[in-house]
Amino acid sequence: MRTALVIGTGLIGTSAALALAARGVTVYLADHDPEQARTAAALGAGTDTEPEGPVDLVIVAAPPAYVATALADAMRRGLGRGYLDVASVKGGPRRELEALGLEASLLSKYIGTHPMSGREKSGPLAATGDLFEGRPWVLTPTRETDTEVLNLALELVSHCRAVPVVMDADAHDRAVALVSHMPHLVSSMVAARLEHAEEAAVRLCGQGIRDVTRIAASDPRMWIDILSANPGPVADLLSEVATDLDETVRALRALQSSDEAKRREGTDGVENVLRRGNAGQVRVPGKHGTAPQVYEIVAVLIDDQPGQLARIFADAGKAGVNIEDVRIEHATGQQAGLVQLTVEPTAATVLTAALRERGWAIRQ
Known part of the structure; x- marks a missing residue:
C-alpha cells in the first residue's frame, strides 16, 4: 500500500x-x-x-x-x-x-x-x-x-x-451489541441517576461509580448513529437485563419483609445475580487477550505531587516486580490518593516489603 x-x-x-x-x-x-x-x-x-x-x-x-x-x-x-x-x-x-x-x-x-x-x-x-x-x-x-x-x-x-x-458480519453485530452497545446504554442509565442527585451524595463517588459511568461521557449524537444501525440485538439484550432487574427488585423487596421465608428467598435472588455476575466477569479476557488470571492488589498511599508514580514504578522495578495494571483512587477533599498496583500473587509479598522498606505507606 x-x-x-x-x-x-x-x-x-x-x-x-x-x-x-x-x-x-x-x-x-x-x-x-x-x-x-x-x-x-x-x-x-x-x-x-x-x-x-x-x-x-x-x-x-x-x-x-x-x-x-x-x-x-x-x-x-x-x-x-x-x-x-x-x-x-x-x-x-x-x-x-x-x-x-x-x-x-x-x-x-x-x-x-x-x-x-x-x-x-x-x-x-x-x-x-x-x-x-x-x-x-x-x-x-x-x-x-x-x-x-x-x-x-x-x-x-x-x-x-x-x-x-x-x-461473519451479523455475528459481529451481535457480539458488539453484547460487549459495547448494550453496556454503553446501561452505563448511561446509571450515570443518569446522578443528574439530579444531592450534592452530598455525589461527593461520595468513588472508583466503582467512576468505572461504571466512564463511557457515559461519550458524544450522544455519535451513539445515536451507532445504536440506530444495530437496534435489534441491543434491544434483545436490554430485554434480558430488564428481566434480571425485575427479579432483583423483587428479591430486594423481599429482604424488607418481616417473613423469614421471604427474606431467604430475597437473599437467594440477590446472591444468584451476583454469582452469575462473577461467572460472566471471569470470562473477560486477561492481559494481551489471554485467559483471565488471578492477581493481587498492593495499595499504596501517595501525595498528589509530581513524580510520585514514577518513584513507585522505579521502586517496583528495583524489586524485580512487574506491575500488571495500575489504578488511582483519589481521596475526597485531600491532595492524596490510593494507588492500586495489580501484580501476580507470588509478587505481592515481595513488592509490599520492598515498598515499605523504601518508605511507602501500604494500605491493607
Whole structure:
C-alpha cells in the first residue's frame, strides 16, 4: 500500500490516517466538513487535496447511516483499488450497499471492518496514531471478497499495529451489541441517576461509580448513529437485563419483609445475580487477550505531587516486580490518593516489603 484515501476525518478516520502516514503511506483526506479535513491534515494525518488518480485503498470512516452511500459514490467514481469501512456495525451497511445495485465486480472490491478501539472524545483533535495498537480489528470478508482487497485490509491493520479478527458480519453485530452497545446504554442509565442527585451524595463517588459511568461521557449524537444501525440485538439484550432487574427488585423487596421465608428467598435472588455476575466477569479476557488470571492488589498511599508514580514504578522495578495494571483512587477533599498496583500473587509479598522498606505507606 502506497496511497490511501480516508473519507471521514473524525476520531477513527484521523487515527488510521496518522498511523498510515507514519508508515510512509501517502494519505489523502476528505470530509463533508472541509474544516475538519484541514484540521486532520494540520495534525500530520495527510493532505486534504484530491488524489490525481485511484489510490490503493479507500477507507470510509463515516457514521453507519452514511457508510453505504459514501462507499457507493467512491466505487462509482473509481477512487481506489480496494474499499473498506470502519463503522461499528457490519451487516446493515453491507446489505444497504448491495441494495444500491452496484455491479458484483465492484462489490468484490469491498470489505467491512471494525477496529475495536475508541475514546470518549470525538473529532480529529482526539485522534492518535497509536489508538489501535494491540486492539482487535474485525474483518468481515465474504466468499465474493477479492483476495487483493483482503490483503490491503490486513496491511492496514498491520500498519495500525492492531490484531486482525475474522468474523461473519451479523455475528459481529451481535457480539458488539453484547460487549459495547448494550453496556454503553446501561452505563448511561446509571450515570443518569446522578443528574439530579444531592450534592452530598455525589461527593461520595468513588472508583466503582467512576468505572461504571466512564463511557457515559461519550458524544450522544455519535451513539445515536451507532445504536440506530444495530437496534435489534441491543434491544434483545436490554430485554434480558430488564428481566434480571425485575427479579432483583423483587428479591430486594423481599429482604424488607418481616417473613423469614421471604427474606431467604430475597437473599437467594440477590446472591444468584451476583454469582452469575462473577461467572460472566471471569470470562473477560486477561492481559494481551489471554485467559483471565488471578492477581493481587498492593495499595499504596501517595501525595498528589509530581513524580510520585514514577518513584513507585522505579521502586517496583528495583524489586524485580512487574506491575500488571495500575489504578488511582483519589481521596475526597485531600491532595492524596490510593494507588492500586495489580501484580501476580507470588509478587505481592515481595513488592509490599520492598515498598515499605523504601518508605511507602501500604494500605491493607
